[in-house]
Amino acid sequence: MTDNLLSGYRFIEIGHPLTEYAGQILAGLGAEVLLIEPPEGALTRHRNPRVPESGESSRGSIPFLARNTNKRSLMLDPENIEDMATLTALSARANCVLSVAGSPFHRAVVDATIPALVTVTDERNLGISSIVGFAASGGLASTGWQDRPPCNAPSWFAHDGTGIYVAVLAMIAEVARRRGETCIRFEVPYEEAAIASITPWTRPLHSYGTSINGQGFETARRGVEFCPTYQVRDGYVRILTATPGQWQSLVTLLGDPDDLVNGPLSVGRYRSENLAEMIDTLARYLADQSMNELFHHGQKLGLTVSPVNTLNQFIDDPHTRERSFIKNVTDPEIPVLTIQDLG
Numbered sequence: 001m002t003d004n005l006l007s008g009y010r011f012i013e014i015g016h017p018l019t020e021y022a023g024q025i026l027a028g029l030g031a032e033v034l035l036i037e038p039p040e041g042a043l044t045r046h047r048n049p050r051v052p053e054s055g056e057s058s059r060g061s062i063p064f065l066a067r068n069t070n071k072r073s074l075m076l077d078p079e080n081i082e083d084m085a086t087l088t089a090l091s092a093r094a095n096c097v098l099s100v101a102g103s104p105f106h107r108a109v110v111d112a113t114i115p116a117l118v119t120v121t122d123e124r125n126l127g128i129s130s131i132v133g134f135a136a137s138g139g140l141a142s143t144g145w146q147d148r149p150p151c152n153a154p155s156w157f158a159h160d161g162t163g164i165y166v167a168v169l170a171m172i173a174e175v176a177r178r179r180g181e182t183c184i185r186f187e188v189p190y191e192e193a194a195i196a197s198i199t200p201w202t203r204p205l206h207s208y209g210t211s212i213n214g215q216g217f218e219t220a221r222r223g224v225e226f227c228p229t230y231q232v233r234d235g236y237v238r239i240l241t242a243t244p245g246q247w248q249s250l251v252t253l254l255g256d257p258d259d260l261v262n263g264p265l266s267v268g269r270y271r272s273e274n275l276a277e278m279i280d281t282l283a284r285y286l287a288d289q290s291m292n293e294l295f296h297h298g299q300k301l302g303l304t305v306s307p308v309n310t311l312n313q314f315i316d317d318p319h320t321r322e323r324s325f326i327k328n329v330t331d332p333e334i335p336v337l338t339i340q341d342l343g
Contacts, residue, residue, distance in 0.1 A: 004030020011170065012091050013071070014099040014106065015042035017128045017156070018120045018190060020067035021163025022098055026170065027070035034094075035073045036087060036105055043128060044068070057333045063156075065331075078104035088112040095177070096170045096184075116173035116184040118166050124191055133158025137194035153198075161197025162190055228279050229308055235291040236308035239282075239298070244268060249303035253294070254285045 009031040013023035020042075027033040035042065044064040054060030074090075076083040087108055091097050096116040097109045109117060126132045131152045134140060139157065140150035169186040176184050229238050241247045247268070251260045259281065264270045271278045286294070291307050298305030307313075314320055328336055 006031035009174070010034070010094045012036060012087075012094045012097040012109070014097070014103050014109065015044075015073075016100040016103055016120075017044055017067075017130075017159050018100050018122070018162055019098045019166060020044060021156075021160040022118075022166035022170065023071055023163075024067050024069060025163065025167040031095075033071040034090065035068060035071045037073055037075045038104060039075055039077050041075070042068075051334055054334050059331060059333045076105070078108070084108050096173050098166055098170060115177050115182075116170070116186075118169045118173065118186045118188060120162060120166060120188045120190055120193075122190045126190060128159075130156035130159045133162075133190060133194045134198065136191050137161075137198040139194075139198045157198060158190075158194040162188060162193040164197060165193045228282075230279075230283050230286045232286050232289045232291050232294065235313070237286070237291055237294055238306045238308060239286075239294075240304035241271075246303055247271070249298070249301040250282070253297055253301055253303060254282075257285065260285075 006026060006029040009026070011023065011026050011031055011033045013019050013033055013035050015035050015037045023033045023035065037045075041058050042064065044067060045058050045061050047061050047063040049062050050060040051057075051062060051065070059065065076087055078084065084105075087105060091109050091112050091114045094114065096118060097114055099106050099109050099117065099119050101119055101121045106119070110119075124136070126136055134153050134157050135150075137158055139153060143153065144151035165188050169188065173184045173186060227238055227240050227242075229236050239250060241250055251257070251266075254260065260266060264274075265278055265281060295305050295307050309317060315326060320326065330336055
């Protein structure tokens with residue numbers, strides 16, 4: 001059997017919501033990730049929602065299970081000298097340590113002689129609520145509709161965007177170590193990482209004096225007008241028509257109707273200024289189309305057509321099944337976890 005990409009690598013993760021996704025990425029690629037937790041357990045163990053009928057199990061938190069797959073766990077007491085000596089020894093043998101400034105374990109790993117350390121900092125004390133990080137990143141400024149409150153992003157968007165940077169820097173540290181560098185230290189500022197991974201297109205485009213379809217130069221909440229969802233015969237699809245080539249592919253997919261070929265909607269600027277008319281017109285042409293036929297035909301034309309699946313449709317999708325995205329898991333405390341348990 002071929003080894004996974006990071007087989008043989010070892011990482012120490014000081015358990016925290018801002019490092020969890022980084023550890024999950026590395027563990028998913030085959031690395032050994034040891035999660036260090038205080039006696040009361042990592043913060044995410046106490047987050048809702050919980051696995052049905054999991055009782056008081058410390059493994060009952062769905063957010064914890066979702067972000068700590070494939071890791072091993074070790075509970076240490078930051079007030080215990082022997083436990084801290086154990087952490088120091090383990091860290092010295094790891095390829096890299098992932099930590100968060102302010103964690104009760106952080107000072108110990110900073111002072112230890114370890115190959116590499118990636119630290120997440122939170123100078124503005126945004127805390128562990130992902131919606132706060134999402135707001136600080138500017139994400140809420142462009143999410144939702146103008147006549148309604150801003151929308152939060154799915155899952156823990158700001159945390160997970162930060163985790164991606166932590167995982168990348170952990171691997172960069174390994175490259176630097178192999179080149180002879182010692183005492184490698186990287187810092188990931190939480191707010192800056194969230195901005196870099198989330199910030200809507202309107203901000204960088206504004207710097208270049210350009211705009212996205214229908215949005216203008218200023219950040220605004222326009223709902224899904226820019227990339228709308230259309231109801232089709234057997235479900236829903238999202239279609240991206242941001243470039244002239246994408247628009248032409250969609251017109252071809254729909255059979256080159258005259259009003260889209262020769263009418264006002266054939267002009268890009270007109271479409272940008274009359275999004276509601278464009279969406280209504282396309283909705284009429286798409287209503288009798290098949291979701292899968294649109295997807296496959298769109299792929300051949302280079303058009304981004306994304307089926308909007310229900311959870312059951314996603315589970316039953318041939319791609320999901322072929323890649324084995326979803327598996328039943330035997331848990332040490334909750335005998336078998338299935339997708340029905342988490343759904």
